[in-house]
Amino acid sequence: MxxxxxxxxxxxxxxxxxxxxxxxxxxxxxxxxxxxxxxxxxxxxxxxxxxxxxxxxxxxxxxxxxxxxxxxxxxxxxxxxxxxxxxxxxxxxxxxxxxxxxxxxxxxxxxxxxxxxxxxxxxxxxxxxxxxxxxxxxxxxxxxxxxxxxxxxxxxxxxxxxxxxxxxxxxxxxxxxxxxxxxxxxxxKDSPSQPAPRTLSEYGSVLKQRDTWMFCILYSVTFGGFVGMSNYLTIFFNTQYGLSPVRAADFTTVCVIAGSFFRPIGGWLADRIGGIRMLMVLYGIVAIMMASISSLPPLSLITVLLFIGMMSLGMGNGSVFQLVPQRFQKELGIITGIVGAAGGLGGYFLPKILGNLKQSTGSYTPGFLILSGVALACVVLIFIIQGSWKKTWIGSGGKARESQNAIQNTIAS
CATH class of the missing domain: 1.20.1250.20 (MFS general substrate transporter like domains)
Incomplete structure (x- = not known):
């Protein structure tokens, strides 16, 4: 360049x-x-x-x-x-x-x-x-x-x-x-070229489509999981391992930096192996990491690596948006706003799951097991729906790259 x-x-x-x-x-x-x-x-x-x-x-x-x-x-x-x-x-x-x-x-x-x-x-x-x-x-x-x-x-x-x-x-x-x-x-300064405002009816027509909700679910787990964990890990390290507020936040910082590093890698891999395959592998890895963390092992380098692996959820953001423009080429600006909002909702529910179950059971184990189950359910969901996707709108690698250019052009509009 x-x-x-x-x-x-x-x-x-x-x-x-x-x-x-x-x-x-x-x-x-x-x-x-x-x-x-x-x-x-x-x-x-x-x-x-x-x-x-x-x-x-x-x-x-x-x-x-x-x-x-x-x-x-x-x-x-x-x-x-x-x-x-x-x-x-x-x-x-x-x-x-x-x-x-x-x-x-x-x-x-x-x-x-x-x-x-x-x-x-x-x-x-x-x-x-x-x-x-x-x-x-x-x-x-x-x-x-x-x-x-x-x-x-x-x-x-x-x-x-x-x-x-x-x-x-x-x-x-x-x-x-x-x-x-x-x-x-x-x-x-605002760019001289600004798109026309979108109407409520345009949003309504997109919300009626099944795939809109599929992408909302997937993104609520990837982006929502990353943001939710970024907010909650300091509480977890402080409560579970008795770390001081500063030390607990330092451990969170390490996990957040690692997770942020993974984000562009996710989009890069999705371009090469396909968004569907990338997401299935990612959700599977995260499910294993969550299940391993649910045993609440003593704090060690291996434990920190498990959390870093869990924060690889950030890789899924690029993978989801490698698929979105292939399905919604005409409604791209609208769908990205809806899916983005769904990601935030996922970040809201994750701390609630961990905190409420910790309050009711006295342990973080049930919460992490449920989150592991959610990631595993995403694998099953993609496996079930990928057939219809591939028959109707999944294109070749070249088309995926063209779609990536399209989303970069309209994702934030």
């Missing part, structure tokens, strides 16, 4: 602005994941309540992604991003100065979902500036903002320990959001 051609083909300041917006948004979105084990010293919580606290931002992000997606179509991604960052400051200020009960903290958690909805504005803002041959790279650069998760797990509990007050973390988070808001407002 010619780097100069890439830089000249789009708008680099907008691409950088999109990345920064996505990065700080992801950091804020998962802030409660590591912090909850510190917060519980002020607000004692049982396993179910802790799970609820880290699940609510994911639920909020899932629902609000559709709202911000609609605004992106109507008023443009730049204005939507500005509104998103301004509204993101509301739960940060609330958590910093005004929270005085667990119920209020639940409200803060829901509002943090505004940051999680940044997908809907950041990605189209960047991608619409670039021609099809460079949109994969542009989307990859903007989407690398999910690295904000690492900042949250690595620094949130350290800052809370240093100041002796977890509220300070919310206050300090306002600083990078404010800086990025200024940079974003100055340098980001």
């Amino acid at each position: 010619d780097r100069k051609s890439f830089l000249k083909s789009g708008h680099s300041p907008t691409l950088l602005s999109s990345f920064l917006y996505f990065d700080v948004s992801f950091m804020v979105w998962v802030l409660l994941g590591p912090l909850v084990v510190v917060i519980m010293s002020d607000y004692p919580m049982d396993a179910s309540q802790k799970a609820n606290l880290v699940a609510l931002p994911v639920l909020g992000g899932s629902v609000l992604r559709l709202v911000l997606g609609y605004l992106t179509d109507v008023i443009g991604p730049k204005r939507t991003g500005q509104i998103g960052m301004l509204l993101t400051m509301v739960p940060l200020v609330w958590g910093w100065k005004f929270v005085d009960s667990l119920n209020e903290l639940y409200m803060v958690a829901i509002l943090l979902g505004i940051a999680g909805a940044s997908f809907a504005a950041a990605l189209p803002l960047a991608s619409r500036w670039y021609p099809p041959q460079y949109q994969g790279l542009a989307m990859g650069i903007a989407g690398a903002g999910n690295s904000g998760t690492v900042f949250a797990t690595l620094f949130a509990n350290r800052i809370a320990n240093y100041f002796g007050d977890w509220h300070v973390v919310f206050g300090l988070a306002i600083i990078p959001v404010s800086i990025v808001f200024i940079i974003f407002s100055i340098f980001a």
Whole structure:
């Protein structure tokens, strides 16, 4: 690839602005994941309540992604991003100065979902500036903002320990959001070419189709599993192995970094061996990893490797979206928004399953066994449905690559 051609083909300041917006948004979105084990010293919580606290931002992000997606179509991604960052400051200020009960903290958690909805504005803002041959790279650069998760797990509990007050973390988070808001407002620009807004009837026609729900299920397990685990692992390491808040978050950081590294590999493998085969292998591996973790082995290098293997769920995101454009070529922008929202719902239910079963049984074993069963059920589901897929719309490897270019052109619109 010619780097100069890439830089000249789009708008680099907008691409950088999109990345920064996505990065700080992801950091804020998962802030409660590591912090909850510190917060519980002020607000004692049982396993179910802790799970609820880290699940609510994911639920909020899932629902609000559709709202911000609609605004992106109507008023443009730049204005939507500005509104998103301004509204993101509301739960940060609330958590910093005004929270005085667990119920209020639940409200803060829901509002943090505004940051999680940044997908809907950041990605189209960047991608619409670039021609099809460079949109994969542009989307990859903007989407690398999910690295904000690492900042949250690595620094949130350290800052809370240093100041002796977890509220300070919310206050300090306002600083990078404010800086990025200024940079974003100055340098980001909407592309001259903007697609026409989509109607509710268009969404309704897509939701009537069986394959829409199939992809929603698959993506809720891959993306939802990755995000849900990223939020919950600090609680697990702290509760199960007695690690300090900082050490528990450090172990989570290792798993998140590894899982993020797997994401582009998943898309690359799907292009070469096919999305269906890739997903069946992936779900099978994850089912084995989950079942192994359900025995709750002593904390060791092997245990950490099991969790890293489990976080390979992130590889499935690229695999799902290698298949989606082959099935929904005309409704691509609509289907990606629906499937993306379903991924967030999966991230909501995963902590709830682990936390509620821990509360009712006293052990994480049943929760991990159920999650293993869910992954195995996905293998069976794909095995049953792949025949009809291959007969009706699965194309050759060349067609898959063409479809990948298509989704890069419209995934975020």
